[in-house]
Amino acid sequence: MQQTDGTLTERGAIRVLDPVWIPMRDGTQLAARIWMPDSARHAAAPVVLEYLPYRRRDGTLPRDELTHAWLAQNGYVGVRVDIRGNGDSGGHMTDEYSETELDDGVQVIEWLAAQDWCTGSVGMIGISWGGFNGLQLAQLAPPALKAAVTICFTDDRYADDIHYMGGCLLTENKGWSSQMFAYSSRPPDPEIVGADWREIWLDRLRNQPLHIETWLAHQRRDAYWKHASVCEDYRAVKAAILAVGGWADAYSNAVPRTIAGLSSPVAGINGPWAHKYPNVAWPEPAIGFLHEVKTWFDHWLKGAEKTPDMSYRMFVMESEPPARRMLARKGRWIAEPSWPSPRIGREALYLSEQGLGAQKGGTPLHVESPQTIGLGGQRFCPGMRSLDELADDQRKDDAHCLTLDTAPLSEAKDIIGAARLRLRLTPDQASGFVVARLCDLRPDGTVAFITMGTLNLTHRAGHDTVAPLTPGAPVEVEFTFNDIAYRVPAGHCLRLSLSTAYWPMIWPSAAPLSLQLDPAGCVLDIPVRPDIEEDAPQFAQPEQTRQGHSTPLRPEGFTRHEETLPDGTQRLRLVTDGGLMRHESTRMESGKVITEIWDIRADDPLSARHETHWSFTIGRGDWQTRTETRTVMTCDATSFHIVARLEAYDGDECLITRDWQFSVPRDGV
Known part of the structure; x- marks a missing residue:
């Protein structure tokens, strides 16, 4: 165990230990970096673990030197472990969320709990991969794991991850494979692994997989995707879960779904954010997220009497001019004591030649799109690579869509939750997909993206089954949009945009698809929350001071x-x-x-x-x-x-x- 110089803070000394080698049963050693409160020399403390393949000594170090140093200042041992085959850890990585990765994770938790500087109670924290495996390890329920904070995560690896959406193939399936291809290619640190670093690196490179070869081979929701999908058995989770997401991120749906599904203690927060920790997130407002984390772990790991906020807190976004880069946006915080909320009603809007409204239409509607539609959309996962990944003005795409508008709203409407769309359609091909976007048509003519939903029409009976369409034969389908919290102001119109292509987010079908819609069987169902007099949830100021440079x-x-x-x-x-x-x-x-x-x-x-x-x-x-x-x-x-x-x-x-x-x-x- 190597110790760096202690970091002195106003709350006391922190020792940074790196490398700390954690042995696995097969002889592989995983590399860890530990932020140890000096008080742990004399009194054991709970551990908060983050378990990632992104390299603790450079990849996530700037964030770790904020998060884990702050936790150490506040009485926790912060631990960052490199997943097998990444950073300085031994062995080879074969896939994301593999049985080996999760078994290693259980062993890491057991090892940490057994150290004399640990009270025996372990929590987990993580975003994206670390949010996924924190919840997955909670499902495996090692006794020492008492609580987890999971950020920008999913509970369903097929239906709601970076590979497929609505049964449609996302181009990010390849994009994410390319990213991990690059991430895992980086060498170990000679200062940590020694003179054999080149041999270790070459061995790793010779065994490095190209993940898309596996991911593309599983185009249905089969056993491969069900593995480590926590939605398969929510009841197995015993730890207390704080589920966190952002409306600009790809993973906001998992927060309400997890709150509704878990039987263990659970709470949720969905802010306006992209793929970031909420204390350093954009669009603003960022929040004092680490104070939320501390309150959560104080109660579930230390037994503090102060009860965390167990509601589902959401940021309701106001209408803003559309822009690729949006560093802040207006809105307000609300809270629902339970989810699904009995306070949220449903409103039916029928599709017709007149637009969206209370009356059913009679004239058939037509959807057929050029393959270039979608260039005005956002990246699948904004914030993962740059700041300029939000949706642009939707008018360019809408010019080539079927667009249906409401009349200007007489009063503001809060859309809170997941909208649903039912379509009665007649296709001209045996396969294809439909994309639905819900948008805000502003009085100045600009069109702001709100949310979207997709459906591979061969998956209309479920994502585990492929049922080809019969050209010329009508079918009825239904699918949901991504969850959202958005206020459409009075004077604005709500717009539904339908297309049969959406590039570059979704890989196209083999042949252009044309759909005829029967308005008698087409309805948009939106979740509407009434105005409620309530106190807004309050948060501390964002923690953004890093113990490093x-x-x-x-x-x-x-x-x-x-x-x-x-x-x-x-x-x-x-x-x-x-x-x-x-x-x-x-x-x-x-x-x-x-x-x-x-x-x-x-x-x-x-x-x-x-x-x-x-x-x-x-x-x-x-x-x-x-x-x-x-x-x-x-x-x-x-x-x-x-x-x-x-x-x-x-x-x-x-x-x-x-x-x-x-x-x-x-x-x-």
Whole structure:
């Protein structure tokens, strides 16, 4: 166990221990960094664990030096563990949320609980991957795990994650594979693992998987996705869960669903945020989230009498002009004592040639979209890579959609929860999907995105079954939108926009789909909360003081460029320069540049092409490494095609090159 110099704070001394090696039963050792309150020398303290593949000595270090140092100042042992095969931990990573990862996690919890500086009570905290596995480990219920705070997470790995949405294939299935391809390619730290670092790195690279090969092979909700989906058995969770999300994030649905599903103590918070910890999140307002965490753990790990707020707290967003980058937005906080809430009613709006209203229509409606529609939308998971990932003005996309508007509202309407859409439709193809967007048509003519829902029409009987459509035969389908809390002001119109394409978020079907809608069987059902006189939930000021420092060596940057190529291909090119930083507490230098290209022609879904290139640099002084990872996805009418390459460099020397090339048949997608 190596100790760095103690960090002195106004609350007392903190010892930072790194590396701390945690042994697994198979002999593998996982690397940990521990923020230890000095008081733990004499009196044991509860432990708060964060368990990630993102590298504790550079990848998440800036955030960890805020979160875990703050927790240590407040009487907890903060622990960051690198998942097997990542950072400095031994072994190989085979997949996300694998049985090995979760079994290792249980062993880590047991080891921590057995240390003389631990009271025997362990909590977990984490965002995204760390939010997922915190809840998954709570489902496995190791006795020492008493509570967890799970942020930007899901409880359903198929229906509500980065791979598929509504049974539709997300391009982020490949995008996330490309990201983990790059993340896991980085070397261990020679200062930690020693002179064998190159051999360890090469062994890891030779065994590194390309995750999309697995994820693309499971296009239905089968046993693969049911594994580690907590919604399969909520009752197994015994720990107290604080579920947290943000409306701008991809994972807001899991918060209300988990509150409704768990039988263990549970509370929730959904703010306006993207994919960030709420104390450093955007859009503002950020909150004093670590105070919420402390109150939660004080009660469930220390037995403090003060009861945490057990309600479901939500930020109701006000209408704002649409913008790709929105650092703050207006709104108010509300709270529901239980969820689903008996205070929220439903309002039916019928689809007709007149728009959305109280009367059913009689004239058939038609939906047929160019493949380029969707370029005005937000990234699937805003905040994961840059600040410029929110939805733009929706008018560009709406010009090529079926759009149905209400009359201007006579009074404001609070949409709280998940809207539902029922359609009676007649397709002209055996497969395809429909995308529904709920939007705010503002008096100035701009159109702001509110929420969306999708359905792969071959999944209309469930995501575990593919049922081809019969061209020319009517069917009835129903699906839900993503949860939201949004106030549509008086004088604004609520808009429903329908399309049969949504690029670049959703990979296109094999053939363009045309739908005829029978208005007699088409209704939008929205959840409406009445005005209630109530006190707004209150939060402390955001905790944003880091116990550490990083020196920028190259600034961050972002460019977005759209162009039409000579053959009519519409190209979107994003370049995200993550900058180059030196993390002073470890002296690690890390930098990245991400280039993403999406190509498609308006009349040809089989022209879809997605290319991703990540360039990572990791080093310290004379030790400098670089990895280059590229992945390209294309398709034809029957299959998806993947080509990928990994190159790893020690200085200017290329140590290894690996190539992948394979195809995966379409399965109703």
